[in-house]
Amino acid sequence: MNGDRVNQIIDAYGGDRTSTLAMLQDIQREYNYLPREALELIARRLELPPGHVYQMATFFKAFSLSPKGEHICKVCLGTACHVKGGAIILEALEREFKVKSGSTTADGKLSVEGVRCLGACALAPIVVVDDEPHGQMSSDTSIKLVQEVVSGQVAKAPAPAEVKPAVVRAAVDLSAVPPAG
Amino acid sequence: MADLYRADVLISCLHGQSADLAPTFRQEIERRGMAGEVRVVETGCRGFCSVGPVVSIQPDGEFYVNVQPADVPEIVEETLVKGRPVQRLTYKEPTTRKSITKYDDIPFYGKQMRIVFRNTGLIDPQSIDEYIAVGGYEALGKVLTSMTPEEVIEEVKKSGLRGRGGAGFRTGRKWESTRKAKGDVKYVIANGDEGDPGAFMDRSLMEGDPHAVLEGMAIAGFAVGANQGYVYVRDEYPLAVKNLNLAIQQAHEYGLLGEDILGSGFAFDIGIVRGAGAFVCGESSALMQSLEGKVGEPRSKHVHATDRGLWDRPSCLNNVETLANIPVIMLRGAEWFASIGTENSKGTKGFCLVGKIRNPGLIEVPMGMTLKEIIYDIGGGPPRGRKVKAVQTGGPSGGCIPTSRLDLAVDYETLSQAGSMMGSGGMIALDDRTCMVDISRFFLEFLKDESCGKCAPCREGIKRMLEILTAISNGDAKMGDIDTLETLAKTVQAASLCGLGKSAPNPVLSTLQYFRQEYEQHITEKFCPSGVCRSLVAYVVVDDKCKGCGLCIKVCSQESIAGSAKQPHVIDQATCIQCGACFDACRFDAIQVIPRSQVELLPKQEVHA
Numbered sequence: 001m002n003g004d005r006v007n008q009i010i011d012a013y014g015g016d017r018t019s020t021l022a023m024l025q026d027i028q029r030e031y032n033y034l035p036r037e038a039l040e041l042i043a044r045r046l047e048l049p050p051g052h053v054y055q056m057a058t059f060f061k062a063f064s065l066s067p068k069g070e071h072i073c074k075v076c077l078g079t080a081c082h083v084k085g086g087a088i089i090l091e092a093l094e095r096e097f098k099v100k101s102g103s104t105t106a107d108g109k110l111s112v113e114g115v116r117c118l119g120a121c122a123l124a125p126i127v128v129v130d131d132e133p134h135g136q137m138s139s140d141t142s143i144k145l146v147q148e149v150v151s152g153q154v155a156k157a158p159a160p161a162e163v164k165p166a167v168v169r170a171a172v173d174l175s176a177v178p179p180a181g
Numbered sequence: 182m183a184d185l186y187r188a189d190v191l192i193s194c195l196h197g198q199s200a201d202l203a204p205t206f207r208q209e210i211e212r213r214g215m216a217g218e219v220r221v222v223e224t225g226c227r228g229f230c231s232v233g234p235v236v237s238i239q240p241d242g243e244f245y246v247n248v249q250p251a252d253v254p255e256i257v258e259e260t261l262v263k264g265r266p267v268q269r270l271t272y273k274e275p276t277t278r279k280s281i282t283k284y285d286d287i288p289f290y291g292k293q294m295r296i297v298f299r300n301t302g303l304i305d306p307q308s309i310d311e312y313i314a315v316g317g318y319e320a321l322g323k324v325l326t327s328m329t330p331e332e333v334i335e336e337v338k339k340s341g342l343r344g345r346g347g348a349g350f351r352t353g354r355k356w357e358s359t360r361k362a363k364g365d366v367k368y369v370i371a372n373g374d375e376g377d378p379g380a381f382m383d384r385s386l387m388e389g390d391p392h393a394v395l396e397g398m399a400i401a402g403f404a405v406g407a408n409q410g411y412v413y414v415r416d417e418y419p420l421a422v423k424n425l426n427l428a429i430q431q432a433h434e435y436g437l438l439g440e441d442i443l444g445s446g447f448a449f450d451i452g453i454v455r456g457a458g459a460f461v462c463g464e465s466s467a468l469m470q471s472l473e474g475k476v477g478e479p480r481s482k483h484v485h486a487t488d489r490g491l492w493d494r495p496s497c498l499n500n501v502e503t504l505a506n507i508p509v510i511m512l513r514g515a516e517w518f519a520s521i522g523t524e525n526s527k528g529t530k531g532f533c534l535v536g537k538i539r540n541p542g543l544i545e546v547p548m549g550m551t552l553k554e555i556i557y558d559i560g561g562g563p564p565r566g567r568k569v570k571a572v573q574t575g576g577p578s579g580g581c582i583p584t585s586r587l588d589l590a591v592d593y594e595t596l597s598q599a600g601s602m603m604g605s606g607g608m609i610a611l612d613d614r615t616c617m618v619d620i621s622r623f624f625l626e627f628l629k630d631e632s633c634g635k636c637a638p639c640r641e642g643i644k645r646m647l648e649i650l651t652a653i654s655n656g657d658a659k660m661g662d663i664d665t666l667e668t669l670a671k672t673v674q675a676a677s678l679c680g681l682g683k684s685a686p687n688p689v690l691s692t693l694q695y696f697r698q699e700y701e702q703h704i705t706e707k708f709c710p711s712g713v714c715r716s717l718v719a720y721v722v723v724d725d726k727c728k729g730c731g732l733c734i735k736v737c738s739q740e741s742i743a744g745s746a747k748q749p750h751v752i753d754q755a756t757c758i759q760c761g762a763c764f765d766a767c768r769f770d771a772i773q774v775i776p777r778s779q780v781e782l783l784p785k786q787e788v789h790a
């Protein structure tokens with residue numbers, strides 16, 4: 001873990017305690033987990049009891065306290081995906097890649113986990129591999145997809161391009177708005 | 182003013198596989214020399230997810246489904262140059278296979294009424310100009326220049342608008358309490374946490390029309406006397422966060438947020454806070470704790486948030502869908518809004534219609550529409566050969582309504598009386614392949630994980646109920662267990678601290694009310710007729726029906742099925758894991774679910790792999 005990077009994240013929020021959650025989210029995004037030293041650093045910098053930071057890190061589902069694999073496969077277990085067999089896909093992946101849900105393969109290549117609703121329920125069941133959602137999956141197609149990703153046949157999804165702020169024009173036409181009074 | 186174009190190409194489903202569509206369209210349009218005439222717009226969700234990505238061409242409204250980049254040259258040539266539809270890509274009515282060219286003529290949209298989702302899918306959510314061009318921020322202008330806060334509150338009260346976040350609290354009353362509460366500093370908070378697993382209305386709204394939420398918040402701020410608002414968004418929705426951020430930035434640049442908005446002296450600013458995947462944080466007091474940077478644990482409700490909420494100051498919390506209704510009500514008037522819907526539930530409601538249904542997607546219907554119309558007319562009914570068994574509404578806090586009661590109208594009271602609730606808008610169609618015990622177990626497992634653990638009835642009660650349900654689905658339960666389950670459920674309902682615990686028993690109680698016999702069957706016959714509770718069932722091939730097509734062999738991930746072409750196939754019970762893939766794949770109803778106990782009685786069959 002890079003202490004400078006964590007310090008940068010803390011500074012980005014002005015070291016403000018009410019933003020602890022946002023800092024943890026940024027660190028999670030950066031490292032895919034919350035390194036112990038990062039939690040300690042936050043506690044020290046924000047003058048919070050380490051237990052308080054730890055409590056937040058364990059309360060919210062988005063955080064992980066152990067490192068993740070090189071590739072991450074999330075299987076949706078939300079209601080829509082459940083009734084369409086999400087759990088069966090997860091089980092098939094566990095069997096195929098010899099990894100328990102919520103953990104990482106011995107070679108560190110793949111983490112598999114079940115998650116709650118990814119907000120694409122109409123395309124259930126959903127499997128997300130390296131942040132790329134795939135809809136209407138089955139056990140077979142999921143296994144094939146993960147195999148391809150892990151063996152490097154499919155490149156990691158490129159980071160989404162930044163949005164260009166729309167060209168903003170100087171005046172707003174509010175002529176339709178009735179005058180005061 | 183925005184430039185004028187001859188035609189617009191609207192592309193939806195940006196979280197589907199359509200990322201390449203817009204660049205392909207732009208390139209092709211450029212190549213044909215029409216860059217100044219035709220504009221390509223990437224819009225939000227059009228709701229018709231099963232046929233996405235969809236493309237529609239304005240102003241004529243040609244509507245194309247399942248569009249791939251390879252289809253682009255043909256669309257440009259035929260529709261944009263020659264002005265005729267590409268039949269190959271139009272929507273086909275599933276029963277008649279009739280081709281429907283125009284968006285408005287498709288039955289999926291025909292019965293819908295779009296107020297909240299008036300702009301999603303039709304404008305570029307990342308452009309404030311487009312929002313303004315369709316009448317956006319006009320309501321804010323009207324409110325700030327010609328109305329007093331009391332008049333705004335009166336209008337909202339008259340409209341009959343009720344909260345879309347679940348409980349259906351009257352929005353006008355909530356605003357009034359916040360306005361009357363003592364204190365100089367007040368807050369408006371938009372709830373975009375959308376914790377219900379199986380729902381994405383709020384996501385589509387925040388991604389597809391973020392300004393509608395912001396405008397609603399600014400009007401709420403003016404009405405209750407707040408100068409600061411917060412949107413609490415699920416962290417799983419990065420595009421919603423991005424579009425909201427962009428929208429706030431643009432609104433600032435246009436002077437529609439910030440100091441002295443439109444010269445009225447009213448100041449209002451909005452910040453975004455990301456949640457981190459805790460269902461309970463959608464609950465009002467937990468959400469406010471989380472906004473304060475603490476762990477999201479609910480408090481007991483002897484003090485109302487409207488008096489002492491965020492940082493102990495008067496706070497008005499509304500769901501994002503509730504807020505998106507506000508600008509329209511202000512512009513078109515309370516009478517108009519109140520004319521839609523039923524006696525006590527006004528306006529429309531967005532639902533996320535999913536599960537075992539032909540046309541899953543995001544829909545918006547007037548209150549009072551029957552579940553039957555929603556499921557059959559809009560949703561197209563269950564998939565081929567299946568029967569609708571029940572409809573689940575209200576997410577983990579709601580319940581299941583059986584087919585026999587599908588003529589119920591969608592409104593707050595009717596759904597509650599039926600043992601379910603409106604909830605935030607998840608609507609999941611369940612068919613005869615869904616087990617009611619399993620559905621209860623599913624929700625309780627979810628709630629067990631999500632219970633914050635602060636109060637004992639919820640923390641312990643949910644766990645014990647889950648144990649009983651697990652025993653039932655494993656075939657380890659006895660008859661008296663159902664009564665224990667029911668007693669437990671009622672205790673948890675009565676004694677829990679917050680809405681999570683109070684409503685947690687709903688999935689159990691409603692399925693017990695309508696499907697008790699199915700619970701009993703699991704216990705007495707040790708059988709799950711839907712084939713879901715795997716320790717109780719086995720799948721076998723019905724020899725006379727099997728045509729030996731081999732489809733089941735293909736889908737079996739265990740390689741447990743064998744057989745040669747045109748001969749009845751055989752399932753090896755020793756390796757079968759009862760996943761049911763063969764059952765779902767078979768076109769001839771040749772796979773049957775039988776009680777596990779009957780496997781031994783089957784004639785011994787040789788399996789040749």
Ligand SMILES: Cc1cc2nc3c(=O)[nH]c(=O)nc-3n(C[C@H](O)[C@H](O)[C@H](O)COP(=O)(O)O)c2cc1C
Pocket residue numbers: 343344345346347348349350352372373374375376377460461462463464465466498499500501503504605679680681
């Ligand atoms: C456990 C629990 C979870 C909730 N989750 C949400 C949610 O995800 N989104 C939401 O808008 N309201 C949710 N609510 C309801 C809120 O507490 C609150 O009533 C609502 O946001 C108020 O807005 P409204 O009056 O516009 O409906 C939840 C309530 C409970 C008890």
Ligand code: FES
Pocket residue numbers: 076077078079080081082116117118119120121122124125126378379380
């Ligand atoms: S339930 Fe899986 S995406 Fe919503």
